[in-house]
Amino acid sequence: MFKFFTILIHLINFFTIVYMVFKEKRPANSIIAWTLILYLAPFLGFIAFLLVGRRLNNANMFGVKDSEIKIFKIYNDYIKEREVLKSTNKNLKNLDMIISLEAIDFSPYRDDNNIELFSDGNIFFEELLDSLRKAKKSINIQFYIFKSDDIGSKILDILEEKARSGVEVRFLYDSVGSRSLNKAKVRTLVEAGGKVGEFFPSWLKIINLNMNFRNHRKIVVVDNKLGFVGGFNVGDEYLGKNKKFGYWRDTHIKFEGSAVKDLNLRFLADWRYATKEVIDLEKILVLDQTELRPANDGMQIISSGPNLSDNYEIKLGYLKMIQKAKDYIYIQSPYLIIDKSISDSLKLAALSGVDVKIMIPGKGDHPFVYWANLFYAGELLNSNIKIYHYDKNAFLHAKTVVIDDEICSVGTANMDTRSFELNFEVNAFIYSEKIAKEQKREFEKDIFKSTQLTLETYNNRGRYVKTKEAFSKLFSSVL
Numbered sequence: 001m002f003k004f005f006t007i008l009i010h011l012i013n014f015f016t017i018v019y020m021v022f023k024e025k026r027p028a029n030s031i032i033a034w035t036l037i038l039y040l041a042p043f044l045g046f047i048a049f050l051l052v053g054r055r056l057n058n059a060n061m062f063g064v065k066d067s068e069i070k071i072f073k074i075y076n077d078y079i080k081e082r083e084v085l086k087s088t089n090k091n092l093k094n095l096d097m098i099i100s101l102e103a104i105d106f107s108p109y110r111d112d113n114n115i116e117l118f119s120d121g122n123i124f125f126e127e128l129l130d131s132l133r134k135a136k137k138s139i140n141i142q143f144y145i146f147k148s149d150d151i152g153s154k155i156l157d158i159l160e161e162k163a164r165s166g167v168e169v170r171f172l173y174d175s176v177g178s179r180s181l182n183k184a185k186v187r188t189l190v191e192a193g194g195k196v197g198e199f200f201p202s203w204l205k206i207i208n209l210n211m212n213f214r215n216h217r218k219i220v221v222v223d224n225k226l227g228f229v230g231g232f233n234v235g236d237e238y239l240g241k242n243k244k245f246g247y248w249r250d251t252h253i254k255f256e257g258s259a260v261k262d263l264n265l266r267f268l269a270d271w272r273y274a275t276k277e278v279i280d281l282e283k284i285l286v287l288d289q290t291e292l293r294p295a296n297d298g299m300q301i302i303s304s305g306p307n308l309s310d311n312y313e314i315k316l317g318y319l320k321m322i323q324k325a326k327d328y329i330y331i332q333s334p335y336l337i338i339d340k341s342i343s344d345s346l347k348l349a350a351l352s353g354v355d356v357k358i359m360i361p362g363k364g365d366h367p368f369v370y371w372a373n374l375f376y377a378g379e380l381l382n383s384n385i386k387i388y389h390y391d392k393n394a395f396l397h398a399k400t401v402v403i404d405d406e407i408c409s410v411g412t413a414n415m416d417t418r419s420f421e422l423n424f425e426v427n428a429f430i431y432s433e434k435i436a437k438e439q440k441r442e443f444e445k446d447i448f449k450s451t452q453l454t455l456e457t458y459n460n461r462g463r464y465v466k467t468k469e470a471f472s473k474l475f476s477s478v479l
Contacts, residue, residue, distance in 0.1 A: 009046055013038040094298075094407060094431050097320050101300050101429060105313045111298040113257030115435050117410070119398070119442050121239045124232055124252050125151055131222050131254070132158045135167050140221040140267045142172040144214065144412075145233035148182035150241075152234050156185050163194035170194075172271055174215045175201040177233070197274035213306055216412050216423040218252075219267045224284060227260040229253060229301075229428055230410050231399050240394075245365070247394035249446065251332070251439075253410050253428060255299070262301040266426055298431035304413070305424035314413045314427050315420040318401055319345055321429075325403040328355040330443045332398040333415035336360050336373045342415070343376070347383035356385045359446060362392035374458075375469040381455040388450040396446075399427075402439040407431055410439070 017038060020031050037045040098109045118124040132139060132155065139162060146152055163169040171189060173181060175198050186196055199215040220228040230252025232238050240247045261284075268279055304313040322329060322345040329349060336358065338346075350356040360377060364370025377387045390396035399415070402408035411427025413419040430436070461469075 006042070009042045013042055013046060094324075097317075097324060097407065097429075098298075098300065098431070100320055101302055101313075101317055104311055104316055105302060105304075107300045107302050107313075108262065109298060109300050109431075110258040110262065111296070111431075113255050113259050113297045113299045115253055115255040115297045115299070115430060115432065117435060117438050117442070118230070118232075118252045118254065119249065121232060121248050121250060124230075124250075125239060127254060128220065128228060129154060129158065131220075131226055131228075132162070135162055135222045137223045138168040138170075138221075139223075140170045140172075140219070140264060140271070142215070142217055142219040142267055142270065143234050144174045144177035144216045144218060145235055146173045146178040146181055147235040148180070148185055149236045151236055151239060152181075153185065155234060156189060159194055160189050160192040163189060163192040166193075168195075170197070170267075170271055172197040172199060172215075172267070172274055174199045176214050177216070195275070195277070197271055199270065199274045212422045214423050215270060216419065217266070217270070217303075217426045218412055219263055219426065221260060221264045221267055224264055225256060225260055227255050227263040229263060229412070229426060231397050231412060238397075245395040247391070249390060249394055249396045249398060251398040251400050251410050251442070253430075255297075255428075257296070257299070259299040259301055259428070263426070263428075266301060266303050270424070296432075297435060300429045301426065302411075302429055303424070303426040304420070306422055312420050314411070314425055315342070317409065317427065317429055318342065318413075318415070321401055321403050321407055321409065322346060322349055324407070325349055325354050327404045328357070328440075330400075330402050330440060331356075331358045331415060332360075332396060332400045332443065332446070333358075334361050334365070334395070334397050334399075335369055335414040335416040335418075336376050337369070337416040337418075338376055339417065339420075343379065346380060346385060350380075350383045350385045356380075357388065357443070357447075358385060359388040359390055359396060359443065359450060361396045362389040362451065363395065365395065371465075371468040374465070377453060378458045378469075381453070381458055387453040388447060389453055390446060391449040392451075394449070400439060400443075402436050402443065405433055405436050405440065408436045408439045 017031070017035050020034060034045075039045075101107050102109065116127075118127065132141075139159065141155075141159070148156070159169050159171060169189070171186075171194060173196075190196055200213060218228075218230060218233060231250040232252045236242065237245050238248050238250065242248075264284065265281070268281065268284070271277065272279065302313050302317050304311070304315070319341060322342070329346070346356055346358075358377070358380065360373050361370070364373070381387060399413055399419075400408065400410050407429065409427050409429050411425065413423075413425040413427050419425055
């Protein structure tokens with residue numbers, strides 16, 4: 001029997017490799033990595049492939065429907081068009097980026113937003129709780145990780161209270177990220193009149209075989225007028241209460257303005273997939289003339305996720321920012337597993353005189369990822385790029401890019417292959433000198449809590465570290 005199963009697994013693995021080579025649009029390094037895994041560890045490799053190796057084969061499975069875009073364009077008619085933008089010279093120097101992001105995805109530019117930046121979990125959650133309590137009409141809330149601990153219970157209690165009072169509450173969570181969520185509390189919310197959706201659940205109750213294609217987005221929209229997006233999930237560790245991680249350093253934004261409806265559309269597209277609810281989008285999204293606001297902070301909401309178009313929208317947005325930078329590029333990310341396009345663009349920018357600084361955690365939440373981070377960081381040091389390890393008594397989870405006191409990005413996408421190609425993400429690309437300078441100041445403050453990784457230090461690392469790096473690099477395309 002064992003011999004039979006061994007032969008069967010080898011046959012399955014062989015045809016899996018053939019399928020990856022001839023039928024899937026998958027990078028060569030990913031195919032090579034999975035071939036090694038399936039060959040060297042047939043049984044464990046087969047299980048790993050089931051969990052994290054499979055690709056999505058339905059084009060735009062979770063995308064925004066054409067019918068929704070048509071409705072949304074009615075709303076867009078009220079916003080300044082490109083020609084108006086040119087004639088007023090408003091953000092003219094960034095018009096190339098605005099146009100490119102609009103062309104990549106349906107991501108219109110909005111110039112009437114008021115944005116507030118948060119870098120501390122205690123302040124962020126205090127603001128979030130207060131905003132939820134003030135909701136009058138609707139709450140749309142979505143997190144990758146949502147735990148039933150102290151902060152999670154507080155949020156669920158407010159949602160329940162609001163649902164009972166007649167506020168329309170929609171609560172969407174990811175099946176894998178929120179696997180520890182107390183389902184009894186969720187049922188209580190439903191009994192109170194709230195609506196609940198679970199993203200991409202498995203037909204198995206104990207284990208979810210769909211470890212890829214997770215909804216990594218963190219979105220809150222209150223009354224269709226106030227939006228939150230960024231890196232914080234919901235759990236006590238994000239308030240610095242977990243001894244393993246210590247202080248949690250993250251970045252989130254709260255904003256008002258026309259871009260809130262763009263964020264809401266992103267939520268509703270995910271909600272539609274998860275729940276199949278029919279929603280009158282025209283009623284929700286069409287902008288009344290009285291809602292128009294004076295020009296302030298410009299913004300584009302960019303979402304990305306696995307589909308057969310392989311646009312990798314947020315990755316292309318990052319690339320465009322790197323290519324535009326003339327003075328500096330500051331990047332924060334918990335993961336630094338980058339492909340050649342990102343790596344070469346950063347190297348070229350640094351060699352052109354741009355001040356490139358990248359900050360990653362001083363400790364890892366996953367061992368393989370930490371050593372892979374170190375390998376890619378080491379590759380960049382030769383090009384005069386400065387690498388910083390954040391405080392080892394804390395954890396850096398922020399996903400931010402800022403350039404030239406002009407443009408910054410805050411959202412859910414890490415600087416890694418999983419965020420670019422396998423997860424569903426959403427970022428705010430912000431065109432505001434005020435917000436860009438504020439993000440730059442936060443980065444510079446974080447440098448005082450960080451240790452710079454120098455080329456000399458990296459070259460003098462021990463053989464054991466080099467071995468772990470090499471092993472992690474080999475499988476970095478599947479992390």
